[in-house]
Amino acid sequence: MLGKGPRKQIVKYRESQCTLKRLIMRKNRYKLIVFALVLVYVYHFFGVGDYVQSKNFDNDFNYPLNVDIRPIVQAILEGQKPNVKPINYYPYKFLSNYRQCSVVNKPDLVIIVKSAIDHFGHRDAIRKTYGKPHVQGYNVKTFFFLGLDNASSDVQKNITKEMTEFKDIIQMSFRDSYFNNTIKTVMSFRWIFQHCAEAQHYLFTDDDMYISVQNLRKYVSEVTTASERDGILFAGYVFKSAPQRFRSSKWRVSLEEYPWDKWPPYVTAGAYVVSNKAMKMLYVGSLFVKHFRFDDIYLGIVAKKMGIVPTHCPHFHFYKKPYEREDYSDVIASHGYSNHDELIRVWNEQNAL
Numbered sequence: 090m091l092g093k094g095p096r097k098q099i100v101k102y103r104e105s106q107c108t109l110k111r112l113i114m115r116k117n118r119y120k121l122i123v124f125a126l127v128l129v130y131v132y133h134f135f136g137v138g139d140y141v142q143s144k145n146f147d148n149d150f151n152y153p154l155n156v157d158i159r160p161i162v163q164a165i166l167e168g169q170k171p172n173v174k175p176i177n178y179y180p181y182k183f184l185s186n187y188r189q190c191s192v193v194n195k196p197d198l199v200i201i202v203k204s205a206i207d208h209f210g211h212r213d214a215i216r217k218t219y220g221k222p223h224v225q226g227y228n229v230k231t232f233f234f235l236g237l238d239n240a241s242s243d244v245q246k247n248i249t250k251e252m253t254e255f256k257d258i259i260q261m262s263f264r265d266s267y268f269n270n271t272i273k274t275v276m277s278f279r280w281i282f283q284h285c286a287e288a289q290h291y292l293f294t295d296d297d298m299y300i301s302v303q304n305l306r307k308y309v310s311e312v313t314t315a316s317e318r319d320g321i322l323f324a325g326y327v328f329k330s331a332p333q334r335f336r337s338s339k340w341r342v343s344l345e346e347y348p349w350d351k352w353p354p355y356v357t358a359g360a361y362v363v364s365n366k367a368m369k370m371l372y373v374g375s376l377f378v379k380h381f382r383f384d385d386i387y388l389g390i391v392a393k394k395m396g397i398v399p400t401h402c403p404h405f406h407f408y409k410k411p412y413e414r415e416d417y418s419d420v421i422a423s424h425g426y427s428n429h430d431e432l433i434r435v436w437n438e439q440n441a442l
């Protein structure tokens with residue numbers, strides 16, 4: 090016979106077993122619910138639905154204007170007035186303008202530096218290095234393109250001073266910010282189209298790049314593809330990739346904004362070179378291609394609609410190429426030079442060879 094105490098204990102034990110079972114069942118139910126929630130979250134977070142629903146780029150790409158814009162652009166470049174109205178004309182102004190591209194003093198190369206307003210040191214380093222006006226019988230003009238900060242700020246006062254001193258800053262009437270980069274790029278195309286349209290080549294670059302004008306000159310003098318023989322060159326580091334649909338990504342693109350599963354091939358914005366003819370085609374083309382906020386992808390879309398195929402050039406480095414004196418002998422452009430002293434040291438060493 091068991092005493093009162095132990096019997097109670099057995100009952101308690103059985104009860105606790107039951108509760109345990111219930112608990113486990115409940116736990117499983119919780120697990121299931123948590124699992125389902127995680128699934129929904131993952132589906133949402135990674136934008137799985139967007140990936141599933143996106144349209145096929147190869148078969149269905151038809152970015153607005155949904156017409157063949159090539160004959161329209163051709164007509165405009167020949168001085169005619171087509172009856173199609175531009176759909177993408179940015180209503181901004183050039184607040185400074187320096188007429189340094191006269192026909193007499195025709196540059197071979199124009200360097201267009203997309204610069205952030207407060208990067209005084211970057212611009213200074215560029216003027217001391219690849220932005221210099223001459224490289225052995227090769228006429229180079231460098232201009233810095235800036236947006237607006239705040240008319241009464243100290244930064245703006247210093248920019249005004251810098252403009253007066255160097256006469257190489259084109260400031261434009263929109264807010265200088267990352268997502269206004271397409272406006273900055275297209276406005277700088279407009280400026281060279283209107284004021285500096287005689288150069289053979291145009292190099293577009295960010296203010297944190299290393300550039301070798303010598304190597305660029307050599308590269309553009311070697312015609313390789315058929316379109317280059319027609320005078321159409323749009324070259325740099327070419328990406329073939331797909332839109333980011335992750336919710337948390339700074340680069341997330343919704344289906345409403347861009348419904349296709351791939352980007353057109355595009356040249357990354359850090360540095361790229363265009364020939365005179367390509368510059369004109371891209372600028373006039375942009376008037377008939379809907380705005381897109383990433384500037385390099387936008388140019389990729391315009392190029393696709395104009396039938397211009399970007400050329401990948403392995404001497405443009407999207408990631409910083411680690412510096413070794415010998416390894417840099419064929420580098421045209423490399424990212425990662427926001428340290429001014431480093432840019433000046435590397436450039437001097439390469440140009441002293």
Ligand SMILES: *[C@@H]1O[C@H](CO)[C@@H](O)[C@H](O)[C@H]1NC(C)=O
Nearest residue numbers: 238239240241242243244245
């Ligand atoms: C511009 O800068 C001034 C002085 O720093 C400030 O008082 C003003 O609020 C700023 N305006 C804008 C629109 O940010």
Ligand SMILES: *[C@@H]1O[C@H](CO)[C@@H](O)[C@H](O)[C@H]1NC(C)=O
Nearest residue numbers: 207209242243244245246247
């Ligand atoms: C503007 O220039 C002055 C004098 O060179 C300098 O002391 C100041 O820090 C600069 N301000 C900004 C905001 O760059």
Ligand SMILES: *[C@@H]1O[C@H](CO)[C@@H](O)[C@H](O)[C@H]1NC(C)=O
Nearest residue numbers: 262263264265266267268269
């Ligand atoms: C782009 O510039 C315009 C005009 O200055 C301004 O209204 C807009 O807020 C800017 N966009 C961004 C993302 O800064």
